[in-house]
Amino acid sequence: MEGASIESLLGLLFFLILCSAFFSSSETGMMSLNRYRLRHMVKNKHRGAIKAGKLLQRPDRLIGVILIGNNFVNILASAIATLIAVELWGEAGIAIATAALTLVILIFAEVTPKTVAAMHPEKIAFPAAYLLHPLLKVLYPLVWVVNFITNGLLKLFGIKVTEGDHHHLSTEELRTLVNESGAVLQQRNQSMLLGVLELDDVTVNDIMIPRNEVIGIDLDDDLDLIIEQLSKTPHTRMPVFRGELNKVVGILHMRNLAQVFQQDAVSKAAILQVIHEPYFIPETTPLQTQLLNFQKESRRIALLVDEYGDIQGIVTLEDILEEIVGELSNNNKEDNQDIYPQEDGSFFIDGTANIRDVNKSLDWHLPTDGPKTINGLVTEQLESIPDANVCMLMDNYRVETLQVSDNLIKTVRITQLANDEADDEEE
Template sequence: MTADAFASFISDYWLTALAIFCLIGASAFFSGSETALTAASRSRMHTLETNGDPRAGVVGRLIDRRDRLIGALLIGNNLVNILASSLATSLLLGIFGDSGVAVATIAMTVLLVIFAEVLPKSWAISGPDRFALAVSKPVRIFVKIFGPLSSVVNWIVRKILGLFGVTLSAETSMLSAHEELRGAVDLLHREGSVIKADRDRLGGVLDLDELEVSDIMVHRTAMRMVHAEDSPEAVVRTILDSPHTRMPVWRGQTDNIIGVVHAKDLLRALADVGNDPARIDIAKIAQKPWFVPDTTNLKDQLNAFLRRKTHFAIVVDEYGEVEGLVTLEDILEEIVGEIADEHDIDMQGVRQEADGSVVVDGQVPIRDLNRALDWSLPDEEATTIAGLVIHESQIIPDERQAFTFHGKRFTVMKREKNRITRLRIKPLEDVVG
């Protein structure tokens, strides 16, 4: 080989090597951009765009066409990877002969995995929002150029998958907005970024659409009411002794609710008659009752409370029979947890035992127990813990009878007639231990 030929070979060698490393850099750009743009927070981008960052608007528009974006980036990534591998094979064949193919395969695999896949994707995932903003403008240009080709590729893919009964939609998310929010909150809680109380409150807001007033109402057997035919003195004493500011008034039979009396209205009426209870007509003081169906979901009921500027409603079934009552406070407690004030009566419904078991009153709602103990007992078929035991066992159990389901051991401690009034619940791992 002459000196000029050798110099030309060296020159071509370095040019080819430089081209290979430039292509690996381009591959790293495409890999990192794909990871960052798919992991970027849409809500964060919206906030930044609102605050005047134009790059965030570009990222948002790219994410809106995620299938077009990913398709274009994959096309670019594969083009540069294939070209880099071809150049490396050609170069190393000239140096090592036939064994150059094996050398090129090993070398390019190592280089691409480390520098074009793991490194850029790890960098991108460590700060996806920041990385996405940095690459947004060059990616937008690339997507504009290769977007039509990406759309064609995506169309072909959908047609092929359609032959196997798989339907893809670019516009429809697999998860609803509520499910995505709930999943994000649960993940942040597991990572320690969101405390349990905040997770429960956010979950309570998301659950309003899924719950009905029958799930949280005070059942008719637990309602505190006043009889319109009782003596005025007895009625006044009952209302003033109650921890509640509003009480239903019935006449004839308990299902016949004729009004709802507010403690403030009663005090005003007493002041008007010189504090003489005998001169009080409770039926005239009571406000007209508001009846709502037991199937009303909590979101609609909350909006109705706010719209009507009232806090109290009587719940009825499809036949118009009184099922219970629901208040604005009941709905708010589904979001923020138990609300107690100085007039509330502390009714012990859950007691933790030294052996790890929990003694629970039968009427304790399953949702409240799950929230308090971070359990996940199902509440689709029953509202209270006693109802869950009856539903699962398919019988009215006797005292000291025990059942095992949903990872817990349930023992009936007390039963009154057909009502389970007290249960002991112990996680199975504690039972085994």
């Protein structure tokens, strides 16, 4: 074999190694593409993304054409390398060619291009799609035969290529994505998205105003007391009842009452003329469902009833929106302060405080799958209402009752402990 022929074969060998690197990087790049980013780019008419998206619609065909091309160039490169080695070193050249070509392909046609493609999939996959698309058309008969055989083997194992993973994210996966997007999303936007994702996991009784804290108009009170209450109330809407909340007769909107005040004809009968029919909902309604129901019914306040029909509290549209965007009123937040920090690092907390609100305010993880209030949580753990103040350990929290009266734990002191402190107290 002449020197010119060896140089030609070396040039062809170099070209085949480049082709092998192309197929290897194309495979890794295509499979490493972020499917959601790819869909976004397809919607924005990115030409490379459109071609890559079409190829990924049938990954069996894409892998088929890549592996056919990759195996073809690798086998051809092996044959050419053997010819060159035999010409240069005789029979010993076969072993030399095998070892050298294996090392060259491994480094320059496999590991290096695949690593680059894994780190920058879009820069590799989109240009490669322009070559793979026509190559698939040229090699389609061979690809079809290979896919027919491989798909038949997969069916023996109960695997159908057309029923693959469609890359749908679960709620938990979405929550993880939002939590890890701190560098992209502002903290406030991140909190709002997490709030939306939690709407289905939270029910209205988790955020309701309990019946013992509901402020309303009792028609059994004197008219002067009712007028004074109406003139001082900060609320826009209030339930109207007779004697107790379970005997509610309607919802009063202060805007409608303004007309009665202007006419200077305030009476219980006049109040009853301007109230709206009460809106009742089950206490287990998910927040997302209730948000849509408020919109559908054009309502802003609802009365929660349990399985026996007793009213347990009220929830407003504002309460649900606050779960998404945070507190809407700073004044209201200050008026309902239930947490009092102490110098020793502990907190005095009102027994009626909502556990979810406490967790949010202090970044704690008190259990929320049972009772909704601190009082309910402590009594559930004790399995009784304490006659005197007690101290108990609840996971990494030391809980001390400070005031117990009227079958209710009024105030508790809670201290968050480090893991080693909690272990010491358990011992």
